[in-house]
Amino acid sequence: MPTDNLxxxxxxxxxxxxxxxxxxxxSGETSVTELAAPFEMSMxxxxxxxxxxxxxxxxxxxxxxxxxxxxxxxxxxxxVADWVEHYRRFWEESFDRLDAYLRELKNKEKKHGLxxxxx
Amino acid sequence: MPTDNLxxxxxxxxxxxxxxxxxxxxSGETSVTELAAPFEMSMxxxxxxxxxxxxxxxxxxxxxxxxxxxxxxxxxxxxVADWVEHYRRFWEESFDRLDAYLRELKNKEKKHGLxxxxx
DNA sequence: GGTGTATTTAACCGTCTCGTTAATTAACCG
DNA sequence: CGGTTAATTAACGAGACGGTTAAATACACC
Numbered sequence: 001m002p003t004d005n006l007x008x009x010x011x012x013x014x015x016x017x018x019x020x021x022x023x024x025x026x027s028g029e030t031s032v033t034e035l036a037a038p039f040e041m042s043m044x045x046x047x048x049x050x051x052x053x054x055x056x057x058x059x060x061x062x063x064x065x066x067x068x069x070x071x072x073x074x075x076x077x078x079x080v081a082d083w084v085e086h087y088r089r090f091w092e093e094s095f096d097r098l099d100a101y102l103r104e105l106k107n108k109e110k111k112h113g114l115x116x117x118x119x
Numbered sequence: 120m121p122t123d124n125l126x127x128x129x130x131x132x133x134x135x136x137x138x139x140x141x142x143x144x145x146s147g148e149t150s151v152t153e154l155a156a157p158f159e160m161s162m163x164x165x166x167x168x169x170x171x172x173x174x175x176x177x178x179x180x181x182x183x184x185x186x187x188x189x190x191x192x193x194x195x196x197x198x199v200a201d202w203v204e205h206y207r208r209f210w211e212e213s214f215d216r217l218d219a220y221l222r223e224l225k226n227k228e229k230k231h232g233l234x235x236x237x238x
Numbered sequence: 239g240g241t242g243t244a245t246t247t248a249a250c251c252g253t254c255t256c257g258t259t260a261a262t263t264a265a266c267c268g
Numbered sequence: 269c270g271g272t273t274a275a276t277t278a279a280c281g282a283g284a285c286g287g288t289t290a291a292a293t294a295c296a297c298c
Contacts, residue, residue, distance in 0.1 A: 007138075019202075043276085066266065066273065068276090074212075091197035093193075136286095164286070187245065244296105245293080252285105254283105254285075257281090264276095266273080
């Protein structure tokens with residue numbers, strides 16, 4: 001497992017349970033038990049997921065008696081956003097190509113008249 | 120390994136070699152050998168990375184004699200961008216907090232006069 | 239057909255991941 | 269103190285990951 005920030009972040013995000021945890025934390029700080037509730041999974045499993053998120057810097061944990069509330073820490077998500085932003089032109093380009101293609105199709109249809117299709 | 124799109128995409132991105140390959144492909148279609156050149160790694164290793172990227176839908180491969188040129192396919196990156204965008208307010212908020220904190224510091228400095236620090 | 243080049247597949251290995259259950263720590267409460 | 273609740277640690281197992289070397293495949297060229 002490579003140790004650079006971005007790799008650790010992406011690895012942490014590559015699990016739907018962890019992304020769901022982040023989504024839950026987006027609506028506020030919560031205890032581990034509350035976080036675990038929606039999942040059919042043992043507490044230790046959730047605890048491990050939280051450790052992964054914490055080591056990735058995606059969440060932070062404090063202390064309140066026997067509870068260890070978690071909160072979202074979005075700095076690393078900004079790094080992800082910045083990284084992916086470099087590729088924006090590529091998906092916009094391909095959208096443009098699709099768009100052009102569709103316009104071309106429409107054009108042909110007009111040219112050839114609106115023939116009704118079978119079925 | 121979960122099988123949903125986003126998980127597969129993030130898993131594929133969680134490796135610096137694969138991200139470097141994507142970066143290289145951003146400047147154009149290339150052969151496997153050319154892609155492999157910058158890395159101190161065997162060809163089969165690169166071949167496996169390419170397979171991961173391909174199965175994740177991040178690249179596409181064509182055929183040209185014995186070459187199998189790869190090109191970037193950015194659709195999945197758009198999905199990443201869309202996903203991370205949901206969290207934008209969180210990193211902007213924390214930036215705001217930092218900003219507020221720094222302004223507060225500056226304010227205090229003014230109040231107490233600009234005392235020179237030791238060293 | 240034989241040789242060279244590009245690339246993949248096969249087999250293997252050590253390490254990490256994601257889950258489990260059982261035991262442990264930590265804090266509160268009567 | 270003893271019991272309850274919250275959460276983590278320990279130990280384990282199946283399977284994925286990321287690399288290796290050696291062999292196989294695919295095509296071009298003479």
